[in-house]
Structures are given as C-alpha cells and as structure tokens.
Amino acid sequence: MSKKSPFRWLLLAVAFLSIQQYAVGQKIDSKFSKIKEMGGIQEYTYLPNGMQILLLQDNAAPVVTVQMVYRVGSKHEVTGNTGSTHLLEHLMFKGTKKFNKESGTSIDSKLTAIGAQMNATTWNDRTNYYETIPSDKIELALDIESDRMRNAFLLKEDKEAEMTVVRNEFERGENNPNAVLGKEIWSTAYMAHPYHHSTIGWRSDIEKMPIEVLRNFYDTYYWPDNATLTIIGDFEKKSLFKLIDKYFGPISKAPHKMPQPYTEEPQQYGPRRVVIKKPGQQGVLSVAYKIPGTLHEDMPALTVLGEILGSGTSSVFNRSFVDTGIAFYGYSSVSNFQDVGLFTTALGFSAEKDHEAVNKQLLQVLDSVKTNGVQQKDVDRIIAKLNAETVLYRDGSGSIASELTETIAAGDWTEFVTASDKLAKVTAADVNRVAKKYLVEDQSTTGYFIPIAPGASETAEEAPANFWEPGNQKQYYRYPQGEKTAVLPSKAVGEDVYLALPKTKGDEKVARKTVAGIDVISKKTGAKDFVTVAASFPIGSYLDPNNNEMIPSLTTQLLKKGTLKNDKFQFSQKLEKLGVDINVSAGAYNVSISFKCLTKDVETVIDLLAEELRYPLFDAKEFELIKQQNIGGMKRGLTDPGTMGRIAMLQNLYPKDHPNYTFDIEKTIKDIENASLEDVKAFHKRYFGPKAMHLVAIGDVETKPLYAALTKAFKGWTGGEEQELPTIKVEASMAKTTVVTIPEKPSAEMFIAQYTGIKRSDKDFLPFFIGNHIFGGGFSGRLMRTVRDEDGLTYSIGAGHTGHTYTGGHWLINASFNPELFQTGLDATMAQLKLWVKDGVTQSELEAKKSNLTGSFKVGMATTAGLAGTILSFVERGLEPDYIYQYPKDVEAVTLEEVNAAIKKYIDLDKLIIIKSGSLDENGTPLK
Known part of the structure; x- marks a missing residue:
C-alpha cells in the first residue's frame, strides 16, 4: 500500500472547512x-x-x-x-x-x-x-x-x-x-x-x-x-x-401588532389665536397654517413657497419687513411630519410695536403673494439652491444618517433619493396654487408673544431672538447640543476641538503653496463633488480698549449687503443658485471665512468671495439697519441667564483692557450707536487683504483649478496686516460670589471659574486639558456621570478651558439648575471639584481618555468642515498642517504625574469665582 501524503489530508481539511464556511455564509445570506x-x-x-x-x-x-x-x-x-x-x-x-x-x-x-x-x-x-x-x-x-x-x-x-x-x-x-x-x-x-x-x-x-x-x-x-x-x-x-x-438573531419580532394612533384632526372652522405674556426682551408674531404630511404631492411646492417667503436676502419677508425696519427677523418654515403639519410664518420685532398692526401687515403681504403669485425665475433659483444644498449637506456618514432618519419617519426612505427630482418639477403655477389652497385664514393659528417688564403689565423694549427652531417643533436630544444664544462680542475663544488625520485608503498628502499672497493648504479626501473652505486673516492689533469693539463685527456683517459690482439682491441670488452661503465673521484676533460648494462651482464662488471682501458697497442705509438689528440682539441677552452669567464671570476674571473681557450689554449698545460708517471703511482698508491670510480647502479638490481661481480673483490686492498681539498682565482674582437676578426664569445658570494664565502653546496646556476633560468633558466626564446621571440635578454640566489661543485663559464649570435645586447642584459640583483637586485622576481614567482622544481622530475624518477648521486652527498658531499627525503622539506622551501636577498648580479652591444667574435673590435664594 502506498502512503498517503499528509499534505493531501491538509488540503482535504482546508477544502472541507471552506465548504462549511460557504454553507454557513449561504445560510446567513438567505x-x-x-x-x-x-x-x-x-x-x-x-x-x-x-x-x-x-x-x-x-x-x-x-x-x-x-x-x-x-x-x-x-x-x-x-x-x-x-x-x-x-x-x-x-x-x-x-x-x-x-x-x-x-x-x-x-x-x-x-x-x-x-x-x-x-x-x-x-x-x-x-x-x-x-x-x-x-x-x-x-x-x-x-x-x-x-x-x-x-x-x-x-x-x-x-x-x-x-x-x-x-x-x-x-x-x-x-x-x-x-x-x-x-x-x-x-x-x-x-x-x-x-x-x-x-x-x-x-x-x-x-x-x-x-x-x-x-x-x-x-x-x-x-x-x-x-x-x-x-x-x-x-x-x-x-x-x-x-x-x-x-x-x-436572538430577538424575535413583536408578539403583537404595532398599535398606531387613529385619531384624526377634525375640520377647523375659523382662525384660532393664542397670546402669551411673560417677561422677555422681544415681541414675536407667528401665523401657522395647516398643511398635509411630508409625502403629499403638494409638499415640494410648499417647500419652495416657504423658501421664497422667508429664506435669504431676496425673500419676501426680508424685503417687506427686515429691510424696512419693521422686524429684526422674519422667516417661514414647513414641517416635515408623517401625518399633518404646519406652514409657519414668524416675525420678531421691537416690543414697543403693536402686535395687531404687525399682524395686519404680515397678512397683507401674504395676501399679495396669493393674489400676484411668484415668478418662475424665483422658483428656478430656489430649486437650484435646494438641490445644491442637498449634496452639500451630506458631508459625512452622520449627516446622511440624520437626513435618512426623517425620510424613514415620513414613511418612505426613498424620499431621500427622489426629493430632488420632485422639486425639479415644481413650477410657479404650482407654488401659486398651494399658496391659495393652504394659506387660508380659517385654517390658521396666530400666536403673540408679548413681553412684559418683570412685575409690571406694560411691555418692555424688544430684541430679536437668535435661538429659533424652525416651526418650534424642536427635536429633543439625550445629550445637550451646541446652544445658540444672543450674539455678544465676547472675545473668549472656545476650547480647542481636536481632530486628526490618520493615514487611510487612498490618503493623499496635504498640499501647501502661496497663491496671490495667500497661504493655501489643501487636501483631497473621499468627499464626492464638493469642497469645504475655511480661511482667516489677522486683526489682533485692533485690540485696544480705546477702539470701538463692535467695528470688526459690523464690518463683516455689512459685507453681505452688496458690492460695487452687484447690489445685495443680485449678489445673494448668485450665491443662492449655487446653494452657497459665504460666512464672514470677526473675532478678537481674526476675521474668519467659510463656505462649502460643489466642486464645479469653486471658481465662481471664489470670485464672489473676492468681490465681497475687496469691493463692499458699504451702504449707509444698510449700515443703520444692521446697527438696529444688533441692538435688538443685545437686548435679548438682558433676560437670558446664560448670557448675563457669562458676562459677570468674564468681568470678574479679567481687567477691562484684556481681550477676554466682555463689557456690559448697555456699554455694547452704546458702542453700536456710536459706530460710524467711516470707522467701518477705515477698519476695512487697514485689515482686509491677503497678507497673512490662510485658506484651507478640503474635499473633492484639485489644486490646479483652485490656484488658478485664487490667482485670478485676488490678483493685485496687497492689503492686510501681520498678527500683533497685546501683552497684558492679569492678577488672579480673589474668591468672590456674584448673583445676577433675572425674575421668572425656570432654569438658572451656574458658573465656577478661575484665571489660569495657561496659553495653548504652554507645556502645561495638554496635561491640564486632559485632566480637565476627565473631570468635566463630554458624556463620560465625572461631572456628567455624577451631578447629572447619579444625582439627576441638571440636563447639562461640563468644565472647560478657554480664552487661551493667543493669551492666558481661564478654567470654568457651567451648569443649569432649577432655582429650587440650585444650591444642591452647587454643593454637588463643589464636592466633585474638591475630590478632583485633592486626589487628581487615576491611571485608568487617563488611559481611557487617551483612547477617547485618539479614537476621535478617525471620527474627525467624517466631515470636510471639521478637518478644514482644525487645520486652519493649527496654522493660525504657527504650526504646520502635519501637526495633525503629531497630536496623537503628544497625547500619548502625557503622564499621570504631569496631569495631576497641572490640576493642583492651576486650581485654587480658595480663589474661585462663583456666578449665580437666574431667578435668585441677592443671597442666592429662589425668588417666590
């Protein structure tokens, strides 16, 4: 008998195993x-x-x-x-x-x-x-x-x-x-x-x-x-x-049929009205009309109608109410629910105005639209805008998942794919038809918010709201999202957001080149058909207590109001057709610029960006309107516990000549009133230009056309200044508790803070950042796990370090509490703070936090906007773009001894600034 080869048996075993795996795979696939x-x-x-x-x-x-x-x-x-x-x-x-x-x-x-x-x-x-x-x-x-x-x-x-x-x-x-x-x-x-x-x-x-x-x-x-x-x-x-x-697999289907609501809304016979009178700093009028569910054939036309009425510079509400000074803002929104919905219109205006008079004006405008209709060119512009925005919004898997959620909820996920085609078929006749069909008085509900002065019946002065959920049907989150609050000229820079760029499939290097005087950094990623741009140039030398601190912000706001080549309507409509919004804003140290556009539109958008930056119209009438809108925005903060508490905190931490100091709202309003158009023009002439400008482009970007577009658009412009930063000595404040009393607010804000003097470039920054993140950063921070999850005292609590990008910053804790639970919440927070300072953090906590930070690097790859902003923040501080590769190594190098030493070095429990803001008396006792 011949011997059988052991190798042959091995082959048979492998073959048998492969057949088994194939069978298992087939069974699972079935x-x-x-x-x-x-x-x-x-x-x-x-x-x-x-x-x-x-x-x-x-x-x-x-x-x-x-x-x-x-x-x-x-x-x-x-x-x-x-x-x-x-x-x-x-x-x-x-x-x-x-x-x-x-x-x-x-x-x-x-x-x-x-x-x-x-x-x-x-x-x-x-x-x-x-x-x-x-x-x-x-x-x-x-x-x-x-x-x-x-x-x-x-x-x-x-x-x-x-x-x-x-x-x-x-x-x-x-x-x-x-x-x-x-x-x-x-x-x-x-x-x-x-x-x-x-x-x-x-x-x-x-x-x-x-x-x-x-x-x-x-x-x-x-x-x-x-x-x-x-x-x-x-x-x-x-x-x-x-x-x-x-x-x-182990989970069975439900043992019962899924019960569904069967109650139908009965016919409405006549208009309805609701009036709310509460302390506040704004008058609000809203008129809402019943409309069908998301999948109804009229919804695309209603969506277009909503955009024409209330979205953008060319909208009917902007022309009729905002440009005329009647309202600080106006908008319309279309709900997207499965069964029924509301087409909501709203105006925010000075509370000294009569609600009935404003309501009459709003209804007259709506009647005019129903009578005269809309033009096809406006419909075409809105459709082009919405279809472009559809592509631009789908930046990263998270954004796509979020959008799919709503189409699943509507009852047909394919709406995610087909919505653009449905929009493309909408005509002016369709829009006119749905306006007449649904904007009907007998199907309307009108709401007035009439602000009253605390303890009185008369109305207070108004301010527009900067926090607004369209349709006011807010979706509620397990964890707090970024809150929108009144726009204040706060100079405190937010805590760094760290992303990173690990090597991935098809990874390409970051390109860097000076083009038309601009430092241009770009990287091609897996994004398809769109590009995100983040840019900035310095204005740090403007930081001087003798300068009007509102001039930089007023200048950037005025850029949108027309150029020497196009009035504001022509300019905004060119951008709208592309689904693009160019954001230009001023901080303490930089003017920041951002936009997202389709790859095919890069040259056009860069040309429009250069036009906005180089050739602003600076119209006197528009300037006065912007000033009034800003004053309204400031006044809203007077009754907001978070805004007033934050101002009090910064005023206790910094001297008036420090970049992180924030003036009283009343002082800011005076600065706005005293600002002149000549001041704005002088600021623009001195600071705007490509000198020291950084521009980061991320996504489906090709360097050759990008460079060509920048060269053409910015050729011959030599303005701008290098970053110059003041050096201001700050003495750490002594312990102090301040109460800011704001009546009839069911949620109060707590701030605990201390000046540290840590700069982002200091060697202690990263150890302190990690230690503080363990204490109060994110969902798994000690504060969230104890004061929120165990004690149930607050929806949101966290600790951070801020104001540190170019100068010494400060550490803070912020939380919201019911006034009746405020002292309990403060005590619980202080107990955790004392443990953190006394005992520091543990090795296991440090390792978990390192894993968290390095793991978030890959997640940071999910959006072009996050990556562009992170690289820009690095180069603004003089770091190379490739620091995104070094940062994980720096995190891993931090030791437990460095973290705990930094905590003890910078937090002195005997020198804490404590702010209590809300419906509390001078002793911190809840108001009756």
Whole structure:
C-alpha cells in the first residue's frame, strides 16, 4: 500500500472547512431579503424578525455611522404618558443587561472610549439612536443597539434621577420665548391629533409618570419589526450580515401588532389665536397654517413657497419687513411630519410695536403673494439652491444618517433619493396654487408673544431672538447640543476641538503653496463633488480698549449687503443658485471665512468671495439697519441667564483692557450707536487683504483649478496686516460670589471659574486639558456621570478651558439648575471639584481618555468642515498642517504625574469665582 501524503489530508481539511464556511455564509445570506436599491442605498429585510435594514457603503474613510430608528415618537403618546418616548430615550442609556455602570461597561463609557460621536433624538414620528465610530469598532455598536432594543433595565431609581434631568431640559426651553410660543401654537392648532402634545411632554407627566407606564410603552414599540437599522460608511456587507445575524438573531419580532394612533384632526372652522405674556426682551408674531404630511404631492411646492417667503436676502419677508425696519427677523418654515403639519410664518420685532398692526401687515403681504403669485425665475433659483444644498449637506456618514432618519419617519426612505427630482418639477403655477389652497385664514393659528417688564403689565423694549427652531417643533436630544444664544462680542475663544488625520485608503498628502499672497493648504479626501473652505486673516492689533469693539463685527456683517459690482439682491441670488452661503465673521484676533460648494462651482464662488471682501458697497442705509438689528440682539441677552452669567464671570476674571473681557450689554449698545460708517471703511482698508491670510480647502479638490481661481480673483490686492498681539498682565482674582437676578426664569445658570494664565502653546496646556476633560468633558466626564446621571440635578454640566489661543485663559464649570435645586447642584459640583483637586485622576481614567482622544481622530475624518477648521486652527498658531499627525503622539506622551501636577498648580479652591444667574435673590435664594 502506498502512503498517503499528509499534505493531501491538509488540503482535504482546508477544502472541507471552506465548504462549511460557504454553507454557513449561504445560510446567513438567505436570512436577508433584498427589497430594493436606489441612489446607492440598499434596503433589506432581516427575515427572522422583520427588521428593516438600509445600507450605504462608502469605504473612502475608516468611519461608519450605525443608527437605529424606531418608528415611535410623541404622536404615539396620550394624555398621562406624554413625553414617554423622550424619557425612554434617556433611560435607554442608563443600563442594559450587558452594558451597565455596575459592571463598568456602560454605553457611555464604551462608546466614548473609542472616540464615538453619539446621541439620540426624539421627535413626533420617530426616535433614533446613533454612533459615528471608527469602522473597526462596528461590532460594538451593533452589540449595544441590539441589547438596548429589548434588554434595557428601566429601573425606578434611574427614572427618578432622570426625571429631574428631563425636567431641567424642559425648563431650559421655557426660558426661550420662541419655544414657548411654538408649543402653544401647535397645541392650539391641533386639538385632537397627538401632534397637539409637545415632544418633551407636559411638565406634570414628566414629574409623575410611573415606571410601569414607561415599561409598557417600551414593551409595546421597541421591537425589531418596528425599527430600521441604518449603516452608512466603511463596512463590508458579507461580514456585516454575520454580525447583524449574531446580535439581532436572538430577538424575535413583536408578539403583537404595532398599535398606531387613529385619531384624526377634525375640520377647523375659523382662525384660532393664542397670546402669551411673560417677561422677555422681544415681541414675536407667528401665523401657522395647516398643511398635509411630508409625502403629499403638494409638499415640494410648499417647500419652495416657504423658501421664497422667508429664506435669504431676496425673500419676501426680508424685503417687506427686515429691510424696512419693521422686524429684526422674519422667516417661514414647513414641517416635515408623517401625518399633518404646519406652514409657519414668524416675525420678531421691537416690543414697543403693536402686535395687531404687525399682524395686519404680515397678512397683507401674504395676501399679495396669493393674489400676484411668484415668478418662475424665483422658483428656478430656489430649486437650484435646494438641490445644491442637498449634496452639500451630506458631508459625512452622520449627516446622511440624520437626513435618512426623517425620510424613514415620513414613511418612505426613498424620499431621500427622489426629493430632488420632485422639486425639479415644481413650477410657479404650482407654488401659486398651494399658496391659495393652504394659506387660508380659517385654517390658521396666530400666536403673540408679548413681553412684559418683570412685575409690571406694560411691555418692555424688544430684541430679536437668535435661538429659533424652525416651526418650534424642536427635536429633543439625550445629550445637550451646541446652544445658540444672543450674539455678544465676547472675545473668549472656545476650547480647542481636536481632530486628526490618520493615514487611510487612498490618503493623499496635504498640499501647501502661496497663491496671490495667500497661504493655501489643501487636501483631497473621499468627499464626492464638493469642497469645504475655511480661511482667516489677522486683526489682533485692533485690540485696544480705546477702539470701538463692535467695528470688526459690523464690518463683516455689512459685507453681505452688496458690492460695487452687484447690489445685495443680485449678489445673494448668485450665491443662492449655487446653494452657497459665504460666512464672514470677526473675532478678537481674526476675521474668519467659510463656505462649502460643489466642486464645479469653486471658481465662481471664489470670485464672489473676492468681490465681497475687496469691493463692499458699504451702504449707509444698510449700515443703520444692521446697527438696529444688533441692538435688538443685545437686548435679548438682558433676560437670558446664560448670557448675563457669562458676562459677570468674564468681568470678574479679567481687567477691562484684556481681550477676554466682555463689557456690559448697555456699554455694547452704546458702542453700536456710536459706530460710524467711516470707522467701518477705515477698519476695512487697514485689515482686509491677503497678507497673512490662510485658506484651507478640503474635499473633492484639485489644486490646479483652485490656484488658478485664487490667482485670478485676488490678483493685485496687497492689503492686510501681520498678527500683533497685546501683552497684558492679569492678577488672579480673589474668591468672590456674584448673583445676577433675572425674575421668572425656570432654569438658572451656574458658573465656577478661575484665571489660569495657561496659553495653548504652554507645556502645561495638554496635561491640564486632559485632566480637565476627565473631570468635566463630554458624556463620560465625572461631572456628567455624577451631578447629572447619579444625582439627576441638571440636563447639562461640563468644565472647560478657554480664552487661551493667543493669551492666558481661564478654567470654568457651567451648569443649569432649577432655582429650587440650585444650591444642591452647587454643593454637588463643589464636592466633585474638591475630590478632583485633592486626589487628581487615576491611571485608568487617563488611559481611557487617551483612547477617547485618539479614537476621535478617525471620527474627525467624517466631515470636510471639521478637518478644514482644525487645520486652519493649527496654522493660525504657527504650526504646520502635519501637526495633525503629531497630536496623537503628544497625547500619548502625557503622564499621570504631569496631569495631576497641572490640576493642583492651576486650581485654587480658595480663589474661585462663583456666578449665580437666574431667578435668585441677592443671597442666592429662589425668588417666590
């Protein structure tokens, strides 16, 4: 007998294993039924439990967004459990069988450890949970989403703690006149349909809802056959199917049919009205009309009508109300909900104006539009704008996932793909028809917000709101998003945002070249068909207490109001057709510029940018209008606890001649009133120009046409100055507590601060930054985990270091509390602060934070805007663009000894500045 080769047996074993793996693969694939494919998105049904799956593969960057959309929102709630969906959104982060704080595997800690961008949001028709993560961590995301789908703890003690967090979120919204008015309008417009209820719920339901009600709601709606798993970015489908099967396979479909609301809104017979009188600094008028749901055939025309009426310089409201000085702002918005909606129009104006008179003027303008119609050229311009914005908005997997969420909620995700085609078919006749059909008095609800002086019945002077959620149907987040507040000339620079640029597939080097006197940095990424530009030039030498601090801001605002070549309407319409908004703003040290455009439009947009910067019209009438709008904006801050508290903090930390000092609102208003057009022209002549300008272009960018466009547009311009910075000595302040009393505000703001003198370039900066981030940065910071998550005292608390880019900065803690809980919140915060200073941080905390920071580098690759802004911030400080590669190494090099030494060196518990701002008396006691 001949011997059989052992190699032959090995081949047979390998072949057998391959056949087994193929069979397993075939078996898994058979569980996924492909439904359709459109626009690169593939829809599947996971047959074992009916879960819908949407996949959009893009392997250009090592980042992926995993999102679970549940088709349940506030419309599924009834009286007694309003706010259930939102409260569950919070509780589903508190713990599951596999991911919980007790075992050291909480959702927050697991995701922040890998640098994830994560959150959850609730709205009328849906709830979504999402994380944008390095793509090699996709299994973790699927594990988390599957576990909280059916294994959330939903403990009574967690609900009690989280209730006060949500209540504080509710109270923060009650500080905002626009949010209050919007809630009243929706509840008045819809008497029967559950859109009547605000997404966050009524306060009494938030406070009293039993945990059994929440568990029942969870067991009713949170099942795979009521969910859509959306995965966008860098993945391989075959391995992804295996992971989905692994984690979602054990979950069955719901044991019941998913209940849906069946209440229909009855016919409205006549106009409705709501009037709110509360302390405030602005008058608001809003008129809303009933419209159909998102998928209705009239919605594209209504969308165009909304843009023509209330969006941009050429809009009807801007021409009729803002340009004439009647209102500080005007807008219109179209809700996008599944069942029914509102077409909302609104004006913000001086409270000394009569609401009835303004309302009459608004209705006259709307009647004129209905009678005279709109022109086809305006319709074409708006369609071109919206279609371009569709491409530009889809910058990164997170943005795409967010947009898909709303089309899923509407009932047909393919609207994500087909919406542009539907818009393209809209004609002026369509717009005129829907205006006459829907802007009908008998289907309207009018809302007045009449501000009253605290303790009086007469109206106060007005100011426009700078925080406004279109339609006022705000979607609520598990974690706080960036808040928009009154625009103040604060010179404090925000805390650095660190992104990075790891080597990826097809990675290309950063290019750098001087073009027409401009330092141009560019990088081609995986972005398709669009480019993001971030630029700046220095104005630091203007920093002088004898100069009018509002001149830089007024100058940049006036740039949009026309050039020597095009009036403001011609100029704005050229940009609108391209879907582009050129943002130019002034800070303490730099004028900043940014825009995003289609790659094919780069030359045109750069030409328009140069025209705006080089040849502004500086019209005297427009200048006076801008001054009045700014004065209105400042006045709003007088009754905002956050704005007034921040001003008090900075005034206690810095002398008046320091760049980080902020003057009283009254002083700022006087500066605006005293500003002259000659001052603006002189500032422009001295500081504007390519000298010392940096420009960063990221995305689908080609250097040759970019350089050619810049050369052509900026040729012959030699203006500008090098950055010159004042040196000002600051003595650390002694301990002091200041109370800023603002009556009838249900949420108060706390600031704890100390001057450190740390500059961004100092060797202590990074150790202190890391130590402080462990203490109060992000979801997993100690302050959020204790004062918020354990004690349930606030919706938002955090610590940061700021004002440090070019000069010594300061450290601060900021939180919001119900006035009745303010002292408790302050005590809880101080307890954590004392522990942090006394004991420092641990080695395990340091390693976790390093992992978080380095993991976020890959996530930072997800958007061109984030990358462009980060590179610009580096080169402004004199660093090379390639510092994005060095930064992770610098983070890893920081030692525990350096971190704890920095904490003790810069935080003196005996010299803290404490600010209490809100409805508190001089002793910090809640006002009655």
